[in-house]
Amino acid sequence: MFDLDRWREIFQSINKNRLRSVMSGFTVAFAILLFTLLFGVANGLGNFFKGAFADDAQNAMFVRVWKTSKPYKGLQTGRRVQLKNKDYDYIADEYENKIQYKSSRIYKNFTIKYKNEASSYSVMAVNPDHQYLEKTIINEGRYLNERDLKAKSKVIVIGRLIKKDLFGEKPALGKRVNVNGSSFLIIGIFSDDGGDNEERKAFIPLSTSQAMYGNNDYISQIALGYNPNLSTDAAIAFGNQMERDLRKKLNIHPDDQSALSVRNMAEANKFVGTVMLALFFIITFIGSGTLIAGIIGISNIMIFVIKERTKEFGIRKALGAKPSSIVGMVVQESVLITTIAGYVGLTIGTYILSLIGNSLEEKYFIKDPSVSSEIVIGATFVLIVSGLIAGYLPAKRAANIKPIEALRAD
Template structure:
């Protein structure tokens, strides 16, 4: 394996037969290159779907209401449906064992002011569990807690960009903020993976908003997180059952999607999983076909090469060379070519993905296309082993031919 003379012979053989060596290497490199690009693009699509749902928990569900579009039980079309605290409590009482997180929501747009700086922002009234449903990251201070809900405290948690807009580089935690004419204590500053829009939001206790802005028990939306131990099918069934029960409770037509809907991340996750599974199956099929084509190409080239070198092997045997040394030199040469070509194909494929990554994201919404090194290395190893087998079998056959027969070969 580490015989210097053998390696010198291998490099001399490669240099002497450049076209054959290039063709063998090209077959391997092209197979790995195409394999890398296909898996990279599919991986980029997977990243796109993941990024699209980065702002919400993967087990989130949202109950939304609007106006009826169908008459039902003598009630007219166009009736406004209003969620209340009782609906939130009903869901908790009926399905508490299937719920991990829960929060009501009230949406407001208020002017937030600190000294001479003021601007309009989205302010959401929530329950404490909302932090986990929105995957909110607390950078300073804390989030709204149960004590704030019970005491109807006038406290506020602001996004990182609100802090920059109103306070600049100065500290904001513990300061008083004018919220639509009322003074609120800043108890926390957060960041969010959802981007700039999410970091220009603020959160206040739900009970405080109901007391100050309407003196009622109205809520805009209910956000839930189903038990992550549920399978996707069980989570989808849970969401459908809850929707049917809420429709019955609020006297809404079973098919009236305008009046009430439950957006269930389990359905989206299931759909994305099925779609990505089909894509990966297609890529594996095409990639496997590419690898098979590469294997056939190597095999054909090696059969031709060994046939061409039969006289050479005959001379070697006549001079005392053992069959194992003849087989060894052919196998080592093949493994060297396939390994180098596989590495070049992998490197070039990875480089191409990084080169076109931004344009793919802008034009085709394929985010950060990349491929697992382990997958491509595995494919390269398959090709190397195939090349080894493709060279070993005919080399073994040629090495066992008697020298006189080998010398007479055409």
Template sequence: MFDIDLWREIFQSINKNRTRSILSGFTIAFAILLFTILFGIANGLENTFIELFGTDAKNSIVIFPGRTTKAHKGLQSGRRIRFKNEDYNYILEEFGDNVEYITSKVNRNVEASFKGEKNSYQVRAVHPEHMYIENNVVEKGRYINNRDLQNRTKVAVIGNAIKEDLFIREEAVGKYINLNGIPYKVVGVFSDDEGDNEENVIYTPITTAQRVYGNNDYVDFIHLTYNPKLNYDQAIAFGNSLTRKLKNKFDVANDDQRAIRVRNFAEGTRNVSQMMFVLNLIVLFVGSGTLIAGIMGISNIMVFIVKERTKEIGVRKALGASPRSIVSIILLESILITSLAGYVGLLIGATVLKIFGPGLKDYFITNPGVNSGVVIGATIILIISGALAGYLPANKASKIKPIVALRDE
């Protein structure tokens, strides 16, 4: 219910005590300002970490084969470990529940040419699920699919950067690109928000690469993402047991670090998210501490205002003001001062972040800022704070007896 007369009353009363209202709002404005800046900086730190990781899935596990460095079960050290298709299947069989997406990879450098244009690029032969692991976005056409795998078709999905370099202004999808002398049909163009590096890549079906590069079923390495339902500890345990089982399968000593290497992103992610958690906790602690101080300040001033206005409230009651109307005047005045002051703080904070934000890149802070969620949250918190600050004084005001208030001193 919007009662314009009630608001008129409140504005009149705030206006009458302008200096005092501004002063009492100052603490709140400062609290929100502090909170906004701290929060923005914490956000900036988080952004930096996210940027470091790229947009690749943060639940990645990459498994590389290498050479043994220890003799084990009668086998010499220096033996080369090679993954094959059966290892891909083995992982799926053993750990299917823990795997979200999985792809085998064969990487080669190739000379690619289209008409007169020529350049060298990396070919990554993959499974279709690779798209989700790498967070590729198909701009045009399609990605590698299962039919490609079965038929070992010579198709290629090229990055945006390649399309621009080789095809210049021509449509790429449907054309044939020459990779080391073999023509591949371009079926799709993708983009990757990690930039040119990741877009100077050509994807082909893994099965095609295996036939073209030696007619075998070798796999250079396996990249998978673990089930996002796993927490960090479970994910790390999964990575460890994956390593153990594979080492066992290849007759590698358990303490042989080079033969099979498993890079589990969960370990890094866990550390970062733990750090962010602690950082956010500190921000929240400092911010809410200041806010509470602000609420106390407003409450204090409102108690004083009520005391000063005792006589006026008595008169109002004698003239027929209900206790409720008195409560709403005090409460709304408190909420209004709190919210206005809070928004001033938020505005200043956001402006400061906007002006100084870009200069903080050197200090490990990227794009500090507050999003609309924070603004909405702050609004709710401010209204609640205002209500809290006004509750006691309003209650006091409603209990004023007109006969006491009107007694002539």
């Protein structure tokens, strides 16, 4: 394998037959290039779907209400449905074993002011579990806790960009800000993978909001995290059952989607899983076809090459070369060309994906298209083995021909 004379002969053969070497390499490089692009685009679509749900927990469910669009039990159309604390407590008690996290939500838009800096921000009143439902990352301080909720504390957790807007590079933790005319203590600063809009939000205790802004027990939405031990189908069934029970409890028509809806991430996960599985099979089928085409191309070229070099092999045998030496030289040459061409195809494919990545995301919802090194290395290995077999079989036949017959070959 490390015979210097053998490698010198191989490079001389490649240099002497440049067109043949280039054609062999091009077949492999093109196959790996297409393979890389196909799987890169597929992974990009997968990244887009994952990014679309990056802001919420994968097991999240959201109960929202609005106005009725159908009459029911003598109640007229256009009735405003209102969720209350008792509805939240009902869900928490009724489905305790199927719920991992739970939180009510109240949406507000308030001006938050610190000294001379002020701006309007989305302020959400929540329960402590909301941290996990929203996938909130605490950078400084802490999140809301049960003590804040029971004491109806005037505390606030602000997003990273609110801190930047109001405080710049100065510390914000422990400072007081004016929220819609009331003083709140900053107890935490968070970041969020959902983007800039999510980091310009603030969270306050639900009980504080209900006491200060309405003196009622109204809530805007209920957010849940279903038990992660539930299968996808079981989680979907749980969401459907809860929706039916809430419709009965709130006197809403069974088919009135406007009045009440449950957004269940289990349904989204199942849809994305189905799409990605179908896409994987399609890409695998096309990618396999590309590899097979590459294998056929290598085989055809190697058969032609061996036939072309039959006289050369006859001379080598006449000079004392062993058949195994001839076969080994051809196989090494084939593997070398295949390996180098595979690497070139992978490099070009990866570069193209990085070059067009941004435009694909803007136009076709393909985010960060890339391909795992394991898949491409595996595909390259398949082509290398194919190149080895493609070179070995015809070379072995040619090496076993008698020298006199080889010299007479056309």
